[in-house]
Amino acid sequence: MALALVAVVxxxxxxxxxxxxxxxxxxxxxxxxxxQVMDAPWREALAxxxxxxxxxxxxxxxxxxTVATLLAIDPLTSGRLLSAVAGTATTLLTFAxxxxxxxxxxxxxxxxxxxxSPVAILHERMALLDGLMCAAVLGAVVVGWAxxxxxxxxxxxxxxxxxxxxxxxxVPAVLTAAMPPALFLAASIRDRRRAGxxxxxxxxxxxxxxxxMASPLGRGLSDQNHHLLDLLxxxxxxxxxxxxxxxxxxxxxxAPLAMLGLVVRGARCDxxxxxxxxSSSGVRRGCC
Amino acid sequence: xxxxxxxxxxxxxxxxxVCTLAAIAMVQIIRMAHRRxxxxxxxxxxxCAAIALGLAARSAHVVHDRSTAALSGLDGCQYEFxxxxxxxYRDAARAISGSATPDSAVVYVVDPxxxxxxxxxxxLPPGVRSLGVHRPDDAVPAAHAGPLYVxxxxxxxxxxxxxxxxxxxxxxxxxxxxxxxxxxxxxxxVYVLRxx
Numbered sequence: 001m002a003l004a005l006v007a008v009v010x011x012x013x014x015x016x017x018x019x020x021x022x023x024x025x026x027x028x029x030x031x032x033x034x035x036q037v038m039d040a041p042w043r044e045a046l047a048x049x050x051x052x053x054x055x056x057x058x059x060x061x062x063x064x065x066t067v068a069t070l071l072a073i074d075p076l077t078s079g080r081l082l083s084a085v086a087g088t089a090t091t092l093l094t095f096a097x098x099x100x101x102x103x104x105x106x107x108x109x110x111x112x113x114x115x116x117s118p119v120a121i122l123h124e125r126m127a128l129l130d131g132l133m134c135a136a137v138l139g140a141v142v143v144g145w146a147x148x149x150x151x152x153x154x155x156x157x158x159x160x161x162x163x164x165x166x167x168x169x170x171v172p173a174v175l176t177a178a179m180p181p182a183l184f185l186a187a188s189i190r191d192r193r194r195a196g197x198x199x200x201x202x203x204x205x206x207x208x209x210x211x212x213m214a215s216p217l218g219r220g221l222s223d224q225n226h227h228l229l230d231l232l233x234x235x236x237x238x239x240x241x242x243x244x245x246x247x248x249x250x251x252x253x254x255a256p257l258a259m260l261g262l263v264v265r266g267a268r269c270d271x272x273x274x275x276x277x278x279s280s281s282g283v284r285r286g287c288c
Numbered sequence: 289x290x291x292x293x294x295x296x297x298x299x300x301x302x303x304x305x306v307c308t309l310a311a312i313a314m315v316q317i318i319r320m321a322h323r324r325x326x327x328x329x330x331x332x333x334x335x336c337a338a339i340a341l342g343l344a345a346r347s348a349h350v351v352h353d354r355s356t357a358a359l360s361g362l363d364g365c366q367y368e369f370x371x372x373x374x375x376x377y378r379d380a381a382r383a384i385s386g387s388a389t390p391d392s393a394v395v396y397v398v399d400p401x402x403x404x405x406x407x408x409x410x411x412l413p414p415g416v417r418s419l420g421v422h423r424p425d426d427a428v429p430a431a432h433a434g435p436l437y438v439x440x441x442x443x444x445x446x447x448x449x450x451x452x453x454x455x456x457x458x459x460x461x462x463x464x465x466x467x468x469x470x471x472x473x474x475x476x477x478v479y480v481l482r483x484x
Contacts, residue, residue, distance in 0.1 A: 097305070
């Protein structure tokens with residue numbers, strides 16, 4: 001019930017009056033591509049998106065245009081609603097993350113903070129790629145964690161698919177591939193079954209990345225990476241921007257609280273495994 | 289950190305983790321306070337509730353009026369005050385939709401990436417023709433018989449504001465500025481010109 005209320009609040013902030021803000025330049029590009037694919041057959045739609053957005057993956061504009069056609073709404077509203085849906089889903093996934101890292105109370109509070117987060121709301125009200133990519137990445141982590149815990153192959157496959165989807169939305173999501181080994185190492189390094197599951201989960205984002213770069217889209221994506229990559233050349237300006245963003249979007253001491261939370265969680269040092277021996281009171285034993 | 293620039297949206301996948309870690313600390317503080325007595329517990333709970341309410345107030349401000357809300361420097365520039373923000377284009381497009389008569393035509397002297405902002409995905413009012421996107425130093429078509437509207441935006445660097453509209457006015461006689469939609473905290477923006 002409380003989680004449903006948090007989801008409603010998250011939705012209110014994200015779905016309210018989607019046409020309210022001016023059209024940011026990136027939204028303009030994605031939405032123009034989405035407009036090009038409306039009512040177009042699939043192959044032609046993909047070719048048109050490649051022409052309009054040669055340095056981006058085409059899937060979100062294609063989905064955006066398809067949703068706009070199906071719901072008979074304009075493509076900008078469609079893109080902004082997709083981001084709002086993703087943001088609401090991420091709020092629910094944040095609950096799952098908090099419950100895995102601690103308990104349901106933490107999960108509920110974490111979901112509340114995400115639902116009300118200005119930086120999340122800011123970007124999940126715009127027709128950008130980041131909201132959908134964020135939901136897919138977090139979904140891959142939460143489902144992957146459950147797979148390692150339960151030694152469950154179908155969940156590992158689901159995590160791999162979500163990781164693959166995240167890369168198709170936005171290429172830097174390939175970093176999701178680092179998550180399964182981390183979970184495996186934290187769970188039990190000698191467990192072959194879990195090692196296999198981690199390999200399955202890793203294969204999703206890695207295969208997705210390789211397929212993208214080997215496809216006709218690869219050249220445009222490489223150009224974009226080359227254009228954006230500046231090995232440490234902008235390090236200090238980026239550090240300044242990050243500090244500014246933390247101070248602005250995590251006010252009232254939330255950023256130091258997150259640091260404290262890292263220390264608290266680190267001190268508990270529970271592995272991500274429900275199969276760890278439990279004490280007679282049912283409380284999970286720490287590994288420290 | 290390896291990117292040429294790093295706006296806050298690039299860090300969006302990290303936000304659920306920051307929220308979760310902050311929640312872990314808040315719940316730990318509340319539990320420790322409760323162990324010291326109900327008053328301490330109530331104070332800790334109230335403080336955490338105040339943080340959530342403060343966050344809600346900030347977000348409500350962002351949703352209601354982003355131009356006066358607290359944004360990071362780079363986000364404020366990108367989404368509100370600098371050329372990527374998109375302020376003014378929809379106002380200009382609406383102004384023409386609202387006032388152009390059926391024999392009118394529209395010329396666009398704008399950043400060619402501005403298409404959805406200018407409602408290129410929607411039809412112009414009945415009888416109003418688009419004469420396409422032009423360069424600022426080209427004279428606008430003089431052969432059109434009816435009223436002619438020109439939408440002009442500022443350059444990406446917007447230095448000095450109004451440079452491009454002065455170029456258009458110099459290249460084509462008979463045009464006059466009928467509306468100017470500046471971006472927040474800036475003289476730069478979008479202009480609507482009309483002839484005759």
